[in-house]
Each structure stands twice: as C-alpha cells, then as structure tokens.
Amino acid sequence: MPMKLGLTILLLSTCSAYGTDLRYWIEPCTRVETTCQKSDVQLAEWAMLAWQASSDGKLHLAKTERLTQANIRIHWADSEQGQYGETRAFVTDSMRGAEVYVRPDLRAMGPDILAAGLQDPLFRDTIVYLTCLHEAGHALGLSHTADFADIMYFFGYDKGDVREYFGRYRRKLRDRADIMKNSGMSIQDRARLIQLLK
Ligand SMILES: [Zn+2]
Incomplete structure (x- = not known):
C-alpha cells in the first residue's frame, strides 16, 4: 500500500481525442522467491480490465509480452518485501511508467488473515485481486483516500478493519469468475479516474 509515486503516468502517456493508451506487462509466476500462483496473472489482468471498464x-x-514496452509493469514481490504492494514511478528516454509490486503472500498480514486465506482460496484471491487493483490505481496516478468504500483507501489512516475490507468483497463472490463481475471500485474511485483522464 505505500505510495511512492510522485508523478502520474497519464501526463506523458499517449493521449489523443480517443483517450489514453497505455501498455501493461504482467510477470509470469515462475520465480520461486514469491508465493504467487500461476492463476494470479489472470487476477492482475482482471484488475487492469476493471480500470479500463471504469474509464468511460x-x-x-x-x-x-515485452516488459520494455510496458508503461505499467506488474511484478510479484518476494516474500520478504513489505506488505500488500508498492508502486514506483519510472522515466526512461522514451516513456514514463510505473513498476508495480504485488505481494501475494498473506503471512505478512497477520495470523487471522493468513488462516482465512488458507481456509478459503477465494478470500486469498480477493486479497491478491484487490491489491493489484489498488496498486494499478497508483500506477495510473490515483492517490490514497480515507474512505473505507474506496479501492484507494489507505489502512494507515484510521487502522481500518482489514479483514472486513477484504471480507465484504469476498461475500460478493460465488466462484472465481465472479471477480470479473465485481470491480471492487467505488463510485468515487471511478469519478477520480475519469477526472484524471480529462
Ligand atoms: Zn497505496
């Protein structure tokens, strides 16, 4: 969840009358240093599609498939690297973008959440999906909010109920494919994205 992104990549992306074009890359789940699962790549992709679908x-x-061509580069963080995820802006000669690190490891989130995730794979997928969504929001230029309803909500503001934050989303799912039907964003998240795109 830490936000270390000073610049929005939307500012220097390819903008036209038709909108903003960005490319993204998702690391295949192949490295042993992370606790990602092969199917997490699909969760990250659904998160990107959810932002796109919310953009009017x-x-x-x-x-x-080529990292060097991507503005948004989603990596699976190693087990030792922080909680949830992190997004860092980068600038090269030819593009501006963001490196996104998603940590698909529930051990850092306390015994309560770890146990819930082990017992219920959809609860674990909820956390990975919503973390992808949150970090991708940073990559697009969105900052944190203090509203528990938002995907850009930051737990640090009022020590919000982390278990319930993920639990309320989990309760909307009957199976994994339902993640595609439930974006996880609030009305305010969508409004803020559309404001950025103006
Ligand atoms: Zn954050």
Missing part, C-alpha cells in the same frame, strides 16, 4: 472509454490498456 477514455483509457485503453493493452497487454504486452
């Missing part, structure tokens, strides 16, 4: 047609996110 203004944001076009295309998947690329």
